[in-house]
Amino acid sequence: MRRSASFSESFREVGLLVFIVIICAIFQLRNHNFLTLTNIRDLLTNTAILSILSVGMMMVILTRGIDLSVGATIALAGMISALTVNAFRSISPIVSILEGMAVGTVAGVLIGVLIARFNVLPIIATLGFMNIIRGLTYVVSKGAWVSAYQMSDGFKHIATGNILGVSNPIIIAVVINAAFFYFINHMKTGRQIYAVGSNPEAADISGIPRRRIILLVYTVMGALAGLGGVIWVAKFASAQSDTATGFELSVIAATVLGGVSIAGGSGKVSGLILGTILLGILNNALPLINVSPFWQQAIQGIVILAAVLTNVLVKRNNQRFALRRRAI
């Protein structure tokens, strides 16, 4: 049983890897500029924000939750940090990042308290907050944009700068993924997230602070969305009220594509990273092979559906396999 399960999980990652290779080969055949160093770097930079957020979304989904508010949180955090930079130009980029993360954390704590303390369904709480936060973004900005000339170079440097030729967003994403890998696999709280997701009653009975874990998960999600918001605004050098509308769907797509089960309690960081890269390729490279951008949403939806259906079928197959072994 144990062996078959681990086999099928690594099978998923190998499958994702093979799929990424195939899709890269197809893109390269259609457009020879696809596998150039510049393009790969652009693609990874564009995927960095997605990767940062999918880390948080993986934790949320592990606890059987879902968070639809992250797109709005990106917009609000980005907008507030951009407005601050506009008002005080000499502010340090580090302060901007912390400010964005603080905004995200507040949103995350509020959502987390609703879900953990008051038993509000995650979908309801985050759907409500998606609109509240989006509305707040309009109110804060009064519908106006913050444009490139209103931002200091230091602020824009958050996303455009690089260390040894690797751009800052990629470095931030790699650091966060590495920290997350250690946290979720080797720390007590990280393991408790899995426990809460795979069996909440058992987690309660074995003394795991389930409510606190759920609160933590949504708080971290909010903080990461805030960080993503600052990077987003710095990267595009423009903060708008409708920034990142629908981005939550990309994040959820990347997460379920990476094999994080929507039923909670199972999923691996390696799968998550592969899923994020695959979705990043699909999101960024379609224009390179002349696929109309209007196809993007439909493709994303089909990817989500295909990923969750594959998860179910693989799981069913595993169970049948396990039963047959037991019968012998």
Add this chain to the structure above:
Amino acid sequence: MERSIRVDRLWSWRSFFFQWEWLLVVIFIAVNIVNSTLSSYYFNVDQFLSTPMTFLDKAFLVLPMTMVIILGNIDISVGSTVALSAVIMAVAYNAGLPMVLAVLLCLLVATACGWINGMLMTRFKELSSVIVTLATMIIYRGIAYVILQDQAAGKFPTWYSALGWGAVGKVPIILIAFAVCAVIFWILLHKTSFGRKIYGMGSNLTASRYSGVKTDSIILIVSVLTGLMAGVTALFLTSRMGSTRPNVAQGYELDVIAMVVLGGVSTSGGKGRLAGPLLSIFIIGFLYYGLGLVNIQAQTLLIIVGLLLIISVLVLNVRFRERFQGSVPSAAREAAERRPDGKTP
């Protein structure tokens, strides 16, 4: 509120007035009093009959959504279904299909969308309705974008716009159509065995299945009804707007879910009546109208409807918790609140 044991409870004045619906009536009156202080033209019969035209299109979705939520499920694909069916209808009409057939096509497409949701939910029971309808929400909207890109389609015949703008005497057609649908759904939910089974499945799906309820076909029927009503919404919406774009009906799912939840339908399933959501349609509708009178922006309305949703869920959750507190140990109670098949609702 406890539908399951209401039958053998004695009727009393106390229990009659201690109902969620009375609170809604009070809120409705309060909203209207506030509105009438905002505009001196507010209080007259014509106004009262014509205002519903502005918000009743999404009200058709509240009827099946109440069933969906009583089942313990949720459907966030309704807005996209409206968009897809409206877009296909408009494109088919512009391609030369007679309007009557285009209308039928619209209903057919919407029903098919609902049927697909239902099939996915019943064939893949491991998946929660959240993720199924999330995926189809993106797919339906995505298909609408693929078909129409950033164009608009429409130029419908004049008789068609009468559907949304016309009136019989002083009563708008949309209000009559909605009343008919509401009565049909009320009978379905409260006076037929189909409705009783929905409540049963909402409070305990496994028990319902073991007592011989064909749970799959009921989920499928409710999904198909949701799709059909999304088609009706699309008809009235396009008729009022005169044309359609792929981004119509964006965010309808939030409004509709907010209306149902404000109406006292518990999101954990099995509890609630149709009367509550019917009242909250008019509360939220008139609230929007009144806020429009004082020039509150659409974006601020987002905050208000979001807050309404959160607050009404909070109040309902706290109320139910008080009622059950003390009698059942907490872990067991929460286990009971969750869906019996181990999925989070």
